[in-house]
Amino acid sequence: MNRFSPAKWLLSKWTAAQPRHKEKHVLVTELFRDEQGTVVEIELQVVLTRREEHLPWQTLQNADAWTMGWK
Numbered sequence: 001m002n003r004f005s006p007a008k009w010l011l012s013k014w015t016a017a018q019p020r021h022k023e024k025h026v027l028v029t030e031l032f033r034d035e036q037g038t039v040v041e042i043e044l045q046v047v048l049t050r051r052e053e054h055l056p057w058q059t060l061q062n063a064d065a066w067t068m069g070w071k
Helices: 057-061
Strands: 013-020 023-033 039-046 052-056 066-068
Touching: 039 057, 052 057
Parallel strands: none
Antiparallel strands: 013 023, 013 066, 023 039, 039 052
16 A cells, blocks of 8 residues: 555656556646545546546555556
8 A cells, every 4th residue: 555645646756557558657736625625536647648537546545556656
């Protein structure tokens, strides 16, 4: 499990363990918060294609699917 506060993930770099369509490296470009200021969702941008995707922040906690940093 990747242990890192989701509030500090803005502009962090991640590597997909099983990339699709050569989309291996992503960047967290936005954090979406609820009324209390808690992060509920993140926006990932693929470095190669600039495609964006919204995901629950808990997705990045899966160490089998994501590695912090670009490898």
